[in-house]
Amino acid sequence: MARQLLSLLLLLQIIIATITLFRSLAAVDAFVPFVARNIRFSASKKMALSSSSQQHQPTVNTSFVSFLESTAPASLQSKDVKRINNVIIGNEAGDADSIISALTLGYVTSFNNNSPPDNNTVQVPIVSIPRAEMELRRDAALLLDMVGINVQKLLYIDDDIVVTKHLLPSSADDSSDTLLDSTITLVDHNRLRPMFSHLNSLVTEIVDHHKDESHHEKVVADSGKRIIAFENGHATVASTCTLVAERLFQSMTDDSSIKIDGALGLSLLGVILLDSINMKPEAKKGTPRDEEAIQQLLQRTDWSSCADTVPSLMDQAALDSIFPGGRCNMPDRNALFDALIGAKSDPKFWLEMSAVNCLRIDYKKFIVNDRSSIGLSSVIITMDDLLAKDGFIDSMKAFIASEDVNLFGVLGVTFFDDKPKRELLLAGDVDSVVDSFAQFLLEHPDAADLEMVEREDCMNFSQDGMKIRVFRQGNPKGSRKQIAPLLLQHASTMESL
Ligand SMILES: [Mn+2]
Numbered sequence: 001m002a003r004q005l006l007s008l009l010l011l012l013q014i015i016i017a018t019i020t021l022f023r024s025l026a027a028v029d030a031f032v033p034f035v036a037r038n039i040r041f042s043a044s045k046k047m048a049l050s051s052s053s054q055q056h057q058p059t060v061n062t063s064f065v066s067f068l069e070s071t072a073p074a075s076l077q078s079k080d081v082k083r084i085n086n087v088i089i090g091n092e093a094g095d096a097d098s099i100i101s102a103l104t105l106g107y108v109t110s111f112n113n114n115s116p117p118d119n120n121t122v123q124v125p126i127v128s129i130p131r132a133e134m135e136l137r138r139d140a141a142l143l144l145d146m147v148g149i150n151v152q153k154l155l156y157i158d159d160d161i162v163v164t165k166h167l168l169p170s171s172a173d174d175s176s177d178t179l180l181d182s183t184i185t186l187v188d189h190n191r192l193r194p195m196f197s198h199l200n201s202l203v204t205e206i207v208d209h210h211k212d213e214s215h216h217e218k219v220v221a222d223s224g225k226r227i228i229a230f231e232n233g234h235a236t237v238a239s240t241c242t243l244v245a246e247r248l249f250q251s252m253t254d255d256s257s258i259k260i261d262g263a264l265g266l267s268l269l270g271v272i273l274l275d276s277i278n279m280k281p282e283a284k285k286g287t288p289r290d291e292e293a294i295q296q297l298l299q300r301t302d303w304s305s306c307a308d309t310v311p312s313l314m315d316q317a318a319l320d321s322i323f324p325g326g327r328c329n330m331p332d333r334n335a336l337f338d339a340l341i342g343a344k345s346d347p348k349f350w351l352e353m354s355a356v357n358c359l360r361i362d363y364k365k366f367i368v369n370d371r372s373s374i375g376l377s378s379v380i381i382t383m384d385d386l387l388a389k390d391g392f393i394d395s396m397k398a399f400i401a402s403e404d405v406n407l408f409g410v411l412g413v414t415f416f417d418d419k420p421k422r423e424l425l426l427a428g429d430v431d432s433v434v435d436s437f438a439q440f441l442l443e444h445p446d447a448a449d450l451e452m453v454e455r456e457d458c459m460n461f462s463q464d465g466m467k468i469r470v471f472r473q474g475n476p477k478g479s480r481k482q483i484a485p486l487l488l489q490h491a492s493t494m495e496s497l
Helices: 002-029 034-042 064-077 096-110 132-135 136-145 160-164 194-202 240-251 262-277 290-302 316-322 333-345 347-352 356-359 383-387 392-403 431-443 445-450 456-461 480-492
Strands: 082-088 123-127 182-187 203-208 226-228 364-367 373-379 408-414 420-429 450-456 467-473
Touching: 002 333, 002 347, 034 226, 064 096, 082 096, 096 123, 096 136, 096 240, 096 262, 123 203, 132 136, 132 356, 136 333, 194 203, 203 240, 226 333, 240 262, 240 290, 240 456, 262 290, 262 333, 316 333, 356 373, 356 392, 356 480, 373 392, 373 450, 373 480, 383 408, 383 420, 392 408, 392 467, 431 450, 431 467, 431 480, 445 450, 445 480, 450 456, 456 467
Parallel strands: 082 123, 082 182, 182 203, 203 226, 373 408
Antiparallel strands: 364 373, 408 420, 420 467, 450 467
């Protein structure tokens, strides 16, 4: 009897030891680098653990999609732990690059294999436009839908939780108790927009590809926290998403079995293709760094991990053309680009859109000095079609008044046989101001590259209280990234605007 009891006890001990061993193995599994983890979601095959990368990783097990849909809002709910919220935000125009570089940088930073885990900082990417405007960003909406992200679940600049949780409080009064527990990362711009100027001191990081406006000078390049890919008047990457992708690659070992989360890879790839115009030489946008990022994303992404999404904005035929080898295989970059640029520049969409939405959809305001400002809207419609819209002049007048800018410009681009054709409209309340900028663009050597020619046939759009001048731009390369610095340069030489 005693012997039987003894062997029973022994058996019990063996069982307990086995359970403990399995538990510790499961704990090790949680240390698999995040880039590899998606494999478990998709193909449920186990990665061999590389001994160097399994230590000191945050114990997370989160895909890009679940990070976006739950992690950030959940962290904001918990009051028990004192955490620093690092708000990541793109520019006010809120194009696909601004939106998706913020979302992806938040994820890549959260699970960076090279940095020690920072459990006190929560990355909170915020979509840099009002919630109601998301549906106007058709390329970003299509891409996010395709990778399985429900855009309703993202945080937007005008959400109550963003204001009331003191992520981006609307005035200096509200921000007093925020100063210690929030920081801000700017992506796709390098100067916090004027409406948040009371939060200037919270900016601790910049990841961008626009001309450096020399603000937030406490964020220095030497620290690696001021990445601005812009040199000699040109962006050295077409997309902020290329910079995020480069950061992602740095965090991965060369082990080719480690793969990138499918939703993350496709999101970055889509935006880089859009911003580089699929690397078409005549567009003069893409750089070797963009092409390198495109190639690495194509090769190193686990496409099977976002193969189960059921897009609601794309039909099966379009999906089949993007994934000719099946959803588990590499997409066709040309088909992906065509779908995204098609959504963004769909002529029917632009012709049907109201005049004021056309002006709002891709708008940026630039501060000249502390008193004057220039507003620039980018549109994908011919100037003739824009001017022919119902109530265009009145809508523009109202928009200029509400934005309170001294000079307003509309930069139009349309594509004929894949070649961009650019036009520019300048408008303002003060004739001499508009004329001065027009003269600068037509005659100054620094603007000669743009090859501006005035459209005499548009003179009649000027009316009492509103001077309007319209130009054809010979050089397809001059987008807002080139034109804004030139206009600001001229503005700085004027007594007043
Ligand atoms: Mn950009």
